[in-house]
Amino acid sequence: MKKVALLMSGGVDSSYCAYLLKEQGYEVLGVYLKLHRREELHTQNIRNIQKASEKLNINYTILEFQELFSKFVYEEFITSYKEGRTPNPCAICNPQMKFGFALQKALELGYPNIATGHYARIENGRIKEAYDKNKDQSYFLFGISQDAINRVIFPLGHSIKAEIKPTALEKLPWLGSLETYKDSQEICFVETNYIDILKKHYPVDTIGDIVDKKGNKIGQHQGYMQYTIGKRKGFRVDGAHTPHYVIGIHPQNNQITVGSKEDLAKNLVHAKPVSLPKDFKQIECSVKIRYRSPKIPATVFLNANGQLEARLKEKAYGVANGQALVLYDNDCIIGGGFISHSEIA
Structure with missing residues (x-):
């Protein structure tokens, strides 16, 4: 029998994935990754996985990561904000973690394949956008190794997100009894907002100067780590009558x-x-500079410094250092990297 280790979160999607994989003839091992330190959330998720494993008659294991x-x-994550970058923790x-250390552990346990509830597809050894373009997560998967791609299964890649829960509940009514966490966040370790995380490590509320493109002081802000490229609120510009956007972050002197808006164009x-x-x-090819940004046609090459260089054929707004530059061939991932610099040429 084919064997697959399924990364389970304790939610409906991953529990339904276990059902789908069993229907396809796989021996499924549920795997829960303890990544962050929100123990109350881990406790709830593990209870859900225990229930799903019992109902579906599969084994599960917990990895302390x-x-x-x-x-x-x-x-x-925290170093990026200190250095004025905007991190992308899921892409890291x-x-x-998921297709690195967890896959390694799955192989050690005798499971040659790994599955997750990501909305993406695999085709001809390449990651491809999900059928449901509104929920597609291929952007966050650009960094996975080819060996991992060759072992990955995405059971939900051909599904429509809005149809999953009603379909799953129809086939598996007990899924409706799974607990849901009231403060579910996009970033698993962030309970409220990222500022509260940074406050545990750095003095983020240090007032600093706002300057214009010429270096003139025109206002004050609440601390540079509280801003990302493109933000237009949370600071005061003296005598401003039009919207102002953050176009630069300078950690060395706590300035922004x-x-x-046109100054954001790169x-x-x-x-x-x-x-x-x-x-x-x-x-x-086409590139994306943020998860929700549209694809932009570009010429991409490796420059003399070994950096990816993308010459965009349309202007992009809000390009932030630390975010992922992901290359697409139509709806297939080519590869990518993390943005280090952008400009108008």
């Missing part, structure tokens, strides 16, 4: 630079490469 998660994901967690983006085909050369 808090130390690894802290080292590879959490510390990078996926290749390192603001300007007009058409040249550099990124530190993370995953690229071995024979990567200059290509014409």
Whole structure:
């Protein structure tokens, strides 16, 4: 019998994935990753997984990955904000934790494949956008190794998110009794907002100067770590009659630079490469500079410094250092990296 380790969160989607995989003839091992330190959430999730495992007659295991998660994901998250970048923790967690350490453990346990409830597809050894474009998560998966891609199963990749719960409840009525967490957040370790996380490590409420593009002081802000590129609220510009947007963050002197929306426009983006085909050369493709941003046609190549360089054929707004630059061939992932610099050329 085919064997697969399924990463389970304790929610309806991943529990339904276990059912689908069993229907496809797999021996399923449920795997719960303890990544963050929100123990009350872990306790609830594990109760849900215990119930699902009992109902579906599958085994499950719990992996204590808090130390690894802290080292590879959490510390990078807080360091990024300190250095004026806007991190993308899910894009770091996926290749390192879920399709890195968890896959390694699955292989050790004798399970050659790994499955998750991500909305994405695999086709011809490449990650592809989900059928449900509104819920597609391929952007966060660009950094997964080819070996992992060859072992991945995404049971929900061809599904419509809005149809999953009613379909699952119809087939498995007991799913309706799973507990749901009242403060569910997009980032698993953030309970309220990222500022509360940073406050545990840094003095984030240090008032600093707002400057314009020429360096003139034109107001004050509440602390540079509270701002990301493109933000237009939470600061005061003296005598302003039009909207101002954050266009630069300067940790070294606790300043932010603001300007007009057009000042946010960039058409040249550099990124530190993370995953690229071995024979990567200059290509014409489309790129995304944020999860919810539209794809933009671009010419992409590796420059003399070994950096990914994307020359965009349309202007992009709100390009933030630390976010992922992801390359697409139609709806298939080519590769990508983390943005280090952007400008108007």
